[in-house]
Amino acid sequence: MKESSDDDGTEPLFANEPDMKNSLPDTNSNKKYGMLLFLMFLQCLSRGSDTLLYPFYPEVARAEGVTMAYIGLIYSAYDLARFIFSPFFGTILTKWPPKSMCMVGTLISGSSLILFGYVRVISSGWCFLALCTTLRVFTGVGSAMVTISSTSILLKASGFQSSNVIAIIEIGTGMAFAFGTALGGTLYEFVGYVTTFWVYGGALVISTLFIVVFIPAVVEEEKKSQQGLFQLLTIPGCGLLCLTYVLARMQTANRTIGLAALYIEELGSNPAVLGLLFAVWSAFYVGSCAVATRLLIKFPQSNYRALVICWIWSGVTVLLMCPSPLLDFIFHGKKYFWLTTIDTVFVVIPTSVIYITPFQAALNLVEVNGYKRDSLHTYGMVAGLVNGAMSLGSTIGPVISGAIIESSGFGWTTTYLAFANFIMALLIGCYSIYMRVTGQPTEVVESQDNEQITEEAVYNTEKVDNVREVNEKIIEKYLKHEDLTKVYLQQPASDSSNK
Numbered sequence: 001m002k003e004s005s006d007d008d009g010t011e012p013l014f015a016n017e018p019d020m021k022n023s024l025p026d027t028n029s030n031k032k033y034g035m036l037l038f039l040m041f042l043q044c045l046s047r048g049s050d051t052l053l054y055p056f057y058p059e060v061a062r063a064e065g066v067t068m069a070y071i072g073l074i075y076s077a078y079d080l081a082r083f084i085f086s087p088f089f090g091t092i093l094t095k096w097p098p099k100s101m102c103m104v105g106t107l108i109s110g111s112s113l114i115l116f117g118y119v120r121v122i123s124s125g126w127c128f129l130a131l132c133t134t135l136r137v138f139t140g141v142g143s144a145m146v147t148i149s150s151t152s153i154l155l156k157a158s159g160f161q162s163s164n165v166i167a168i169i170e171i172g173t174g175m176a177f178a179f180g181t182a183l184g185g186t187l188y189e190f191v192g193y194v195t196t197f198w199v200y201g202g203a204l205v206i207s208t209l210f211i212v213v214f215i216p217a218v219v220e221e222e223k224k225s226q227q228g229l230f231q232l233l234t235i236p237g238c239g240l241l242c243l244t245y246v247l248a249r250m251q252t253a254n255r256t257i258g259l260a261a262l263y264i265e266e267l268g269s270n271p272a273v274l275g276l277l278f279a280v281w282s283a284f285y286v287g288s289c290a291v292a293t294r295l296l297i298k299f300p301q302s303n304y305r306a307l308v309i310c311w312i313w314s315g316v317t318v319l320l321m322c323p324s325p326l327l328d329f330i331f332h333g334k335k336y337f338w339l340t341t342i343d344t345v346f347v348v349i350p351t352s353v354i355y356i357t358p359f360q361a362a363l364n365l366v367e368v369n370g371y372k373r374d375s376l377h378t379y380g381m382v383a384g385l386v387n388g389a390m391s392l393g394s395t396i397g398p399v400i401s402g403a404i405i406e407s408s409g410f411g412w413t414t415t416y417l418a419f420a421n422f423i424m425a426l427l428i429g430c431y432s433i434y435m436r437v438t439g440q441p442t443e444v445v446e447s448q449d450n451e452q453i454t455e456e457a458v459y460n461t462e463k464v465d466n467v468r469e470v471n472e473k474i475i476e477k478y479l480k481h482e483d484l485t486k487v488y489l490q491q492p493a494s495d496s497s498n499k
Contacts, residue, residue: 048180081140090384105145117197249393
């Protein structure tokens with residue numbers, strides 16, 4: 001059939017039909033990246049509620065008669081709450097939708113921070129200590145809810161690979177350390193104690209409105225046969241991966257405590273320089289998270305080899321950090337500003353792999369042991385277990401590191417941690433070899449990336465809508481061609497059927 005080009009005002013029948021693939025709207029992709037950025041910011045804001053207190057709270061608490069030991073108790077209450085409640089929240093995600101959990105978590109964290117600012121006004125002494133500790137527990141509970149729910153939402157609904165999601169969460173956590181500390185010190189300096197908590201807590205409360213608008217509702221039907229947390233812990237390798245997080249967090253806590261004392265007391269630096277150094281180290285950590293993610297995606301079956309290499313790398317650099325008394329035959333007991341500064345950069349680079357890789361390895365491990373893939377139940381269980389392990393390390397790390405630093409010094413503390421790094425590398429290497437020799441799988445090989453599958457599904461859905469739209473336009477244009485219709489009706493019956 002030829003295209004009609006009559007001068008009667010009708011349009012050609014097949015002219016200018018829309019190109020289905022090129023005309024697809026990119027709104028879904030924009031929403032996906034918008035959700036990703038918002039949840040990363042929310043993770044940063046939520047975890048920053050912990051570091052917000054670091055610059056000014058010890059001075060305020062000591063003025064109220066609280067000793068440094070009890071100040072440490074107040075600090076550790078936050079991570080202790082995360083350690084206790086993270087696995088619990090991970091197990092109930094199929095009963096409590098993650099979007100609702102995220103909203104409640106931000107409200108609890110924000111409200112607790114606002115009330116924390118008024119404790120100094122309404123109480124003192126033991127009452128001050130008790131109220132501060134209680135509110136820190138509630139802040140930690142809210143933070144655990146935000147971390148578990150946001151991680152599960154990104155894994156389930158964003159279509160990004162799990163390594164990307166874990167990296168985004170870790171980037172948010174790394175940014176929170178520098179962001180919370182810097183913002184807390186600045187706000188306290190310019191607006192005072194109470195207003196600092198009002199501003200930060202109010203930002204968390206307001207973010208609840210953005211969760212309502214930008215975060216999709218992810219719901220999954222609960223199945224009675226789903227495996228629980230206890231079965232997950234009995235999987236060979238899961239306990240080892242959790243131990244990896246415990247040691248990594250203990251090492252991070254040791255750096256936070258020990259480097260501050262080393263730079264100020266022995267290297268003659270001031271708090272301003274120390275704050276700048278921590279910001280630089282955090283920036284290197286954020287950048288290394290992005291690089292580590294790309295490498296892990298490119299080599300998806302190298303999780304355990306990457307962990308072995310990075311634990312050895314970390315052990316060597318930790319020995320040089322102070323440096324270790326075992327290296328006195330080289331350094332003769334001297335401390336060097338630039339050696340410690342540059343060496344710490346090389347410590348935080350493998351740390352990104354150590355934090356990102358075990359999560360992906362744990363997901364692979366539970367999937368090959370019967371847990372459903374791409375399930376809120378699986379994501380919640382693993383996220384809860386991992387965050388519980390990290391919080392345990394953050395809780396006991398300052399206590400153990402502080403005790404060793406007090407008795408033996410920072411140099412021996414880093415020495416013990418370095419040998420713990422080497423032992424962890426040996427354990428992971430032996431585990432990987434054992435699993436290979438016995439033929440037990442530890443990796444899941446995906447036929448297609450989650451991102452590709454999601455994009456194809458979105459394209460196919462929108463393609464159907466565009467095909468329907470094209471058909472409607474063709475029918476509409478066909479009906480407008482009255483002359484063509486008359487010609488068609490005047491054809492003999494046999495010709496009409498052939499046409």
